[in-house]
Amino acid sequence: MAAPYDLNDGSVVVIIGSGAGGGTLGNELAQKGIDVVILEAGSRHEYEDFVNDEWASFGQLAWTDMRTTSGSWRVHKDFPNLPAWIVKAVGGSTTHWAGASLRFQEHEFKARTTYGHVAGANLLDWPITLAELAPWYDKAEAKLGVTLTNGLPGLPGNNNFKILKAGADKLGYKEVHTGRMAINSVQRDDRNACQQTGFCFQGCKWGAKWSTLYTEIPKGEATGRMEVRPNSHVLKIEHDASGKASGVVYVDKDGKQQRQKARIVAVAGNSIESPRLLLNSASSMFPDGLANSSGQVGRNYMRHMTASVYGVFDKPVHMYRGTTMAGIVQDEARHDDSRGFVAGYELETLSLGIPFMAAFLNPGGWGREFTTVLDSYTHMAGMWIVGEDMPQETNRVSLSGAVDQHGLPVANVHFDDHPNDIAMRNHAWAQGRAIYEAVGATRTLPTPPYPSTHNLGTNRMSARAQDGVVNQWGQTHDIGNLFISDGSQFTTGGAENPTLTIVALAIRQADYIAKEMSAKTI
Amino acid sequence: MTAHHDHHHHHPHPGGKAPAAISRRRFLQRSSEIAIGTAIAVTAGGTLLNSAEAWATEVKALKPETLRTLIAVARDIYPHDRIADRFYAIAVKSHDDTAATDEGHKALIETGIATLDTAAGAGGYLGMQWEADRVALLRTIDDTAFFQAVRGGLVVGLYNQPDVWTIFGYEGESYSKGGYIDRGFDDIDWI
Ligand SMILES: Cc1cc2nc3c(=O)[nH]c(=O)nc-3n(C[C@H](O)[C@H](O)[C@H](O)COP(=O)(O)OP(=O)(O)OC[C@H]3O[C@@H](n4cnc5c(N)ncnc54)[C@H](O)[C@@H]3O)c2cc1C
Numbered sequence A: 001m002a003a004p005y006d007l008n009d010g011s012v013v014v015i016i017g018s019g020a021g022g023g024t025l026g027n028e029l030a031q032k033g034i035d036v037v038i039l040e041a042g043s044r045h046e047y048e049d050f051v052n053d054e055w056a057s058f059g060q061l062a063w064t065d066m067r068t069t070s071g072s073w074r075v076h077k078d079f080p081n082l083p084a085w086i087v088k089a090v091g092g093s094t095t096h097w098a099g100a101s102l103r104f105q106e107h108e109f110k111a112r113t114t115y116g117h118v119a120g121a122n123l124l125d126w127p128i129t130l131a132e133l134a135p136w137y138d139k140a141e142a143k144l145g146v147t148l149t150n151g152l153p154g155l156p157g158n159n160n161f162k163i164l165k166a167g168a169d170k171l172g173y174k175e176v177h178t179g180r181m182a183i184n185s186v187q188r189d190d191r192n193a194c195q196q197t198g199f200c201f202q203g204c205k206w207g208a209k210w211s212t213l214y215t216e217i218p219k220g221e222a223t224g225r226m227e228v229r230p231n232s233h234v235l236k237i238e239h240d241a242s243g244k245a246s247g248v249v250y251v252d253k254d255g256k257q258q259r260q261k262a263r264i265v266a267v268a269g270n271s272i273e274s275p276r277l278l279l280n281s282a283s284s285m286f287p288d289g290l291a292n293s294s295g296q297v298g299r300n301y302m303r304h305m306t307a308s309v310y311g312v313f314d315k316p317v318h319m320y321r322g323t324t325m326a327g328i329v330q331d332e333a334r335h336d337d338s339r340g341f342v343a344g345y346e347l348e349t350l351s352l353g354i355p356f357m358a359a360f361l362n363p364g365g366w367g368r369e370f371t372t373v374l375d376s377y378t379h380m381a382g383m384w385i386v387g388e389d390m391p392q393e394t395n396r397v398s399l400s401g402a403v404d405q406h407g408l409p410v411a412n413v414h415f416d417d418h419p420n421d422i423a424m425r426n427h428a429w430a431q432g433r434a435i436y437e438a439v440g441a442t443r444t445l446p447t448p449p450y451p452s453t454h455n456l457g458t459n460r461m462s463a464r465a466q467d468g469v470v471n472q473w474g475q476t477h478d479i480g481n482l483f484i485s486d487g488s489q490f491t492t493g494g495a496e497n498p499t500l501t502i503v504a505l506a507i508r509q510a511d512y513i514a515k516e517m518s519a520k521t522i
Numbered sequence B: 001m002t003a004h005h006d007h008h009h010h011h012p013h014p015g016g017k018a019p020a021a022i023s024r025r026r027f028l029q030r031s032s033e034i035a036i037g038t039a040i041a042v043t044a045g046g047t048l049l050n051s052a053e054a055w056a057t058e059v060k061a062l063k064p065e066t067l068r069t070l071i072a073v074a075r076d077i078y079p080h081d082r083i084a085d086r087f088y089a090i091a092v093k094s095h096d097d098t099a100a101t102d103e104g105h106k107a108l109i110e111t112g113i114a115t116l117d118t119a120a121g122a123g124g125y126l127g128m129q130w131e132a133d134r135v136a137l138l139r140t141i142d143d144t145a146f147f148q149a150v151r152g153g154l155v156v157g158l159y160n161q162p163d164v165w166t167i168f169g170y171e172g173e174s175y176s177k178g179g180y181i182d183r184g185f186d187d188i189d190w191i
């Protein structure tokens, strides 16, 4: 059923990456009868193969090819070659993700207008509004089966949620629930309901959590219009003499270089690899990299303002039982600069097992201050903080001096917190602590950001070509048949976990590509 | 031990390299749950022997005394009073394995321990009676490559042992048991 396409077939849409953006775009195009080849650097592991074990799963799924870091962020010191915790596998980071699926708020599409001038920030309004994206958000929520939308029940609250909820209630927070989750609260889409396994980050072995691996990809393949090639790492996008994208060069599963021709190329390698690929594709016609006339490729890297708070209690919690992130407090997500910063943040339940807790609680920490926390592991509750960070031109993915296994320069990720990020994090840490203290925590711990799970903004969307890399459809300003289909399109990050927006944009982009293809404009 | 347990030691550690594989089948002759400080002896044949915990291990590249001290250093870095020495021994044994093939690593560990022993004065590191004094000494070297290699290796070497998870009450794998849907995911009764 999965269609095999010829390397010289120049009529296909080539999509690079099979995660939230690429997997969705591929299926949407295939459903419309458009021929698609998805090239995915990672292997294909079906969900029965996932492992309920943090390091083993990391070894199976995570992107561990070389990357380098710089800047004042603590990740540079603690995890110098692991700027991001994301995936290299069919399904991309939708294998690892937790499923929190929130729409952006209206004002977040107008960050520059709403927040005004913020020194050091490269803020810009999106070229689209919430109202324009709303119909595609509807489709995305229906596709993902997001709980608390379309009449789907919420997930039941686990122990970690019950602590969060009780504390949030005491503080007077009103918008507290088990989250809008792309996790089946009932059987649907031929997939199981959540069994509260508690290994959402390790790939859901029940298939209850949406991942392109076992939804979009097999559905696209079933049309006979889509081929997914795993273990196919794209090195370079090529163009013809007129400056249009003509195909890609990749290393196949046997280590051989291949050239796949293309009518359209869509880049969905996540916000570190996507700009790296454009930069590594520099040519004499485009010496600064493809689609980079603005100089913005790789810039404005955002990772969300993140952190965690753990509370230790005198009685047992067992936070690791059940859904990893099904619990949220949304009251702080509003923009209210009386708090001392612009934009807002969400508080979401989070649990790590012992192996990851040891690695991420306080990287580099040791002694009894550290070990007494782990001694109380069963008595801990945890929450993750995720808020809007400021885009800064100097926060940047660029080509490093180091090279990868294919001899190409790897990505260097440079990041410094903006003062607004720091003010917001301090506020969120204090609120998180207050929530746990309100229900009797005997100890609370502020935990620094982990390697980035949300990676955004490095090929940003802009109305004017000089301000960004792509237009409102994700089409590059410079090359009409070259698209960006992942979170690197984000003009700004919003306070919300990004994937629902990535999916909505991909569905919308598929509609646009189909329309333009039939109009023969691309 | 099952294959499932063996593979825990092969996965990359984000901060550096993963500890080398350790076969606990070879390493642990017998085991018990009793922790008795640093009651480890070096036999005439150069084997480490903990009779209270009833285990022994061959030391292949490092000096036996070095590995013995390393076990004590490991406990002082990540002290858990309910975790027996054998788990710390498993966690640092990878340094002996690495030292067998990597002269640089061997020198790092031997020199690091020798420096600690010298700084500790007569009786060396193991001669220091109290944890507080040993920890104070470790604080003075915690930015060295030696200390960071030992500490970094422990993050995975110690905390990725399923038998250690049990001591902390972490239940690990749950899929084969049907998840927690009927096993207490929402059983909190005090909130
Ligand atoms: C632990 C974790 C928890 C998360 N939880 C949430 C959550 O609750 N809610 C939420 O909204 N988001 C969450 N996220 C983030 C979410 O996973 C990402 O936002 C989303 O998957 C990004 O989609 P993408 O298409 O941009 O990239 P990805 O899904 O990462 O897919 C990119 C794919 O491209 C491939 N690729 C890269 N370069 C190349 C190349 N040169 N050639 C071929 N293939 C290439 C990669 O191997 C990868 O498979 C989480 C992420 C992690 C890691």
Ligand code: SF4
Pocket: A183, A193, A194, A195, A196, A197, A198, A199, A200, A201, A203, A204, A205, A206, A207, A208, A209, A322, A323, A324, B179
């Ligand atoms: S808790 Fe639910 S969604 Fe998460 S891994 Fe288990 S079954 Fe899947």
